[in-house]
Amino acid sequence: MARMIFSNGSETRDLPVIQRRLAGIGITLRHWPEPATPRARELLAMAALSDAEKEELLGAVDNRFEELKKEAGYTTRDMIVLHEDIPGLADMLGKFDKIHLHTDDEVRYIVAGKGYFGFVEKDGNQFMLEVSAGDYINVPANTEHWFTLGDSKRIKAVRYFIDTSGWTPVYTKRAMANFG
Ligand SMILES: [Fe+2]
Incomplete structure:
Protein backbone atom coordinates (compact mmCIF):
# COMPACT_ATOMS: atom_id res chain seq x y z
CA MET A 1 0.00 0.00 0.00
CA ALA A 2 1.27 3.40 -1.00
CA ARG A 3 2.80 5.94 1.38
CA MET A 4 3.25 9.60 0.41
CA ILE A 5 6.28 11.38 1.85
CA PHE A 6 6.60 15.18 1.84
CA SER A 7 9.82 17.20 1.86
CA ASN A 8 8.98 18.60 5.34
CA GLY A 9 9.16 15.05 6.72
CA SER A 10 5.40 14.44 7.10
CA GLU A 11 3.72 11.48 5.40
CA THR A 12 0.35 9.84 4.80
CA ARG A 13 -1.01 6.38 3.97
CA ASP A 14 -4.57 7.68 3.44
CA LEU A 15 -5.33 6.31 -0.05
CA PRO A 16 -8.05 8.84 -1.07
CA VAL A 17 -5.78 11.71 0.09
CA ILE A 18 -2.86 10.27 -1.90
CA GLN A 19 -5.05 9.66 -4.97
CA ARG A 20 -6.34 13.25 -4.95
CA ARG A 21 -2.83 14.72 -4.66
CA LEU A 22 -1.59 12.49 -7.52
CA ALA A 23 -4.62 13.30 -9.66
CA GLY A 24 -3.52 16.96 -9.50
CA ILE A 25 -0.62 16.02 -11.78
CA GLY A 26 -2.54 13.48 -13.85
CA ILE A 27 -1.30 10.35 -12.07
CA THR A 28 -3.60 7.40 -11.37
CA LEU A 29 -3.00 5.13 -8.37
CA ARG A 30 -5.15 2.07 -7.74
CA HIS A 31 -5.09 -0.69 -5.16
CA TRP A 32 -4.99 -4.01 -6.99
CA PRO A 33 -4.33 -6.81 -4.47
CA GLU A 34 -1.41 -8.97 -5.60
CA PRO A 35 -2.15 -12.61 -6.58
CA ALA A 36 -2.48 -14.80 -3.51
CA THR A 37 -2.57 -18.42 -4.68
CA PRO A 38 0.04 -20.66 -3.00
CA ARG A 39 2.09 -20.82 -6.24
CA ALA A 40 1.93 -17.04 -6.77
CA ARG A 41 3.04 -16.45 -3.17
CA GLU A 42 5.93 -18.83 -3.70
CA LEU A 43 7.05 -16.98 -6.86
CA LEU A 44 6.60 -13.55 -5.26
CA ALA A 45 8.84 -14.55 -2.36
CA MET A 46 11.77 -15.62 -4.60
CA ALA A 47 14.61 -13.14 -5.25
CA ALA A 48 15.16 -14.03 -8.92
CA LEU A 49 12.75 -15.55 -11.46
CA SER A 50 13.44 -17.42 -14.69
CA ASP A 51 11.66 -16.25 -17.86
CA ALA A 52 9.20 -19.14 -17.48
CA GLU A 53 8.49 -18.17 -13.87
CA LYS A 54 7.95 -14.54 -14.90
CA GLU A 55 5.45 -15.67 -17.54
CA GLU A 56 3.70 -17.81 -14.94
CA LEU A 57 3.32 -14.81 -12.64
CA LEU A 58 2.24 -12.56 -15.53
CA GLY A 59 -0.42 -15.13 -16.38
CA ALA A 60 -1.79 -14.85 -12.85
CA VAL A 61 -2.49 -11.12 -13.37
CA ASP A 62 -3.46 -11.05 -17.06
CA ASN A 63 -7.03 -10.14 -16.10
CA ARG A 64 -5.52 -6.71 -15.31
CA PHE A 65 -3.78 -6.57 -18.70
CA GLU A 66 -7.09 -7.35 -20.44
CA GLU A 67 -8.70 -4.43 -18.58
CA LEU A 68 -5.90 -2.07 -19.60
CA LYS A 69 -5.99 -3.18 -23.24
CA LYS A 70 -9.69 -2.30 -23.41
CA GLU A 71 -9.39 0.87 -21.33
CA ALA A 72 -6.38 2.55 -22.86
CA GLY A 73 -4.84 0.61 -25.74
CA TYR A 74 -1.92 -1.04 -23.92
CA THR A 75 -0.36 -3.59 -26.22
CA THR A 76 2.45 -5.33 -24.33
CA ARG A 77 3.48 -6.18 -20.81
CA ASP A 78 6.51 -7.71 -19.16
CA MET A 79 7.80 -8.29 -15.67
CA ILE A 80 10.77 -6.57 -14.15
CA VAL A 81 12.45 -8.37 -11.25
CA LEU A 82 15.19 -6.45 -9.44
CA HIS A 83 17.24 -7.77 -6.54
CA GLU A 84 20.53 -7.06 -4.84
CA ASP A 85 22.54 -9.69 -6.77
CA ILE A 86 21.84 -8.36 -10.29
CA PRO A 87 25.17 -7.30 -11.86
CA GLY A 88 25.12 -3.60 -12.76
CA LEU A 89 21.98 -2.89 -10.70
CA ALA A 90 23.31 0.49 -9.51
CA ASP A 91 24.09 1.59 -13.10
CA MET A 92 20.67 0.44 -14.28
CA LEU A 93 18.91 2.35 -11.51
CA GLY A 94 21.19 5.36 -12.06
CA LYS A 95 19.34 6.10 -15.33
CA PHE A 96 16.11 6.76 -13.47
CA ASP A 97 17.09 8.36 -10.15
CA LYS A 98 17.36 11.86 -11.65
CA ILE A 99 14.33 13.90 -12.71
CA HIS A 100 13.17 12.78 -16.14
CA LEU A 101 10.12 12.15 -18.27
CA HIS A 102 9.12 9.69 -20.99
CA THR A 103 7.11 10.13 -24.17
CA ASP A 104 4.99 7.08 -23.22
CA ASP A 105 3.07 6.52 -19.98
CA GLU A 106 5.06 4.77 -17.21
CA VAL A 107 2.66 2.12 -15.96
CA ARG A 108 3.60 -0.24 -13.16
CA TYR A 109 1.78 -2.80 -11.09
CA ILE A 110 3.93 -3.67 -8.09
CA VAL A 111 3.44 -7.28 -6.98
CA ALA A 112 6.33 -7.62 -4.49
CA GLY A 113 9.01 -5.50 -2.85
CA LYS A 114 8.97 -1.72 -2.89
CA GLY A 115 10.38 1.39 -4.50
CA TYR A 116 10.10 5.16 -4.44
CA PHE A 117 8.81 7.55 -7.08
CA GLY A 118 9.46 11.27 -6.79
CA PHE A 119 7.08 13.75 -8.42
CA VAL A 120 7.04 17.46 -9.20
CA GLU A 121 3.82 19.41 -8.75
CA LYS A 122 2.77 22.34 -10.94
CA ASP A 123 4.17 24.89 -8.44
CA GLY A 124 7.52 23.05 -8.36
CA ASN A 125 6.83 21.35 -5.00
CA GLN A 126 8.18 17.78 -4.84
CA PHE A 127 7.01 14.73 -2.92
CA MET A 128 7.84 11.03 -2.89
CA LEU A 129 5.57 8.03 -3.15
CA GLU A 130 6.58 4.68 -1.70
CA VAL A 131 4.98 1.97 -3.83
CA SER A 132 4.73 -1.66 -2.73
CA ALA A 133 2.78 -4.85 -3.44
CA GLY A 134 -0.76 -4.07 -4.55
CA ASP A 135 -0.05 -0.62 -6.01
CA TYR A 136 -0.91 0.10 -9.65
CA ILE A 137 0.37 3.44 -10.90
CA ASN A 138 0.05 5.26 -14.22
CA VAL A 139 2.47 8.16 -14.65
CA PRO A 140 1.36 9.89 -17.88
CA ALA A 141 3.77 10.73 -20.69
CA ASN A 142 5.71 13.98 -20.12
CA THR A 143 5.26 13.91 -16.31
CA GLU A 144 8.48 14.81 -14.47
CA HIS A 145 9.47 12.07 -12.00
CA TRP A 146 12.29 9.92 -10.66
CA PHE A 147 12.52 6.44 -9.20
CA THR A 148 14.78 4.68 -6.71
CA LEU A 149 14.69 1.40 -4.83
CA GLY A 150 15.80 2.91 -1.54
CA ASP A 151 17.29 0.45 0.92
CA SER A 152 15.20 -2.54 -0.07
CA LYS A 153 16.87 -3.36 -3.45
CA ARG A 154 14.04 -5.73 -4.35
CA ILE A 155 10.98 -5.18 -6.45
CA LYS A 156 8.77 -7.19 -8.80
CA ALA A 157 6.53 -5.18 -11.08
CA VAL A 158 4.52 -5.66 -14.24
CA ARG A 159 5.26 -2.97 -16.85
CA TYR A 160 2.54 -2.12 -19.36
CA PHE A 161 3.38 -0.39 -22.63
CA ILE A 162 1.51 1.32 -25.43
CA ASP A 163 4.78 1.84 -27.33
CA THR A 164 8.07 0.57 -25.85
CA SER A 165 10.09 3.10 -27.90
FE1 LIG B 1 10.71 6.95 -15.51
Missing part, protein backbone atom coordinates in the same frame (compact mmCIF):
# COMPACT_ATOMS: atom_id res chain seq x y z
CA GLY A 166 8.73 5.83 -25.61
CA TRP A 167 10.56 4.31 -22.66
CA THR A 168 13.88 6.21 -22.99
CA PRO A 169 14.36 8.74 -20.14
CA VAL A 170 14.47 12.42 -21.15
CA TYR A 171 16.28 14.37 -18.41
CA THR A 172 14.80 17.75 -17.50
CA LYS A 173 17.81 18.86 -15.40
CA ARG A 174 15.57 20.05 -12.58
CA ALA A 175 17.17 19.85 -9.12
CA MET A 176 15.66 17.36 -6.69
CA ALA A 177 14.36 18.35 -3.26
CA ASN A 178 16.08 16.84 -0.23
CA PHE A 179 14.06 14.15 1.48
CA GLY A 180 16.68 13.44 4.14
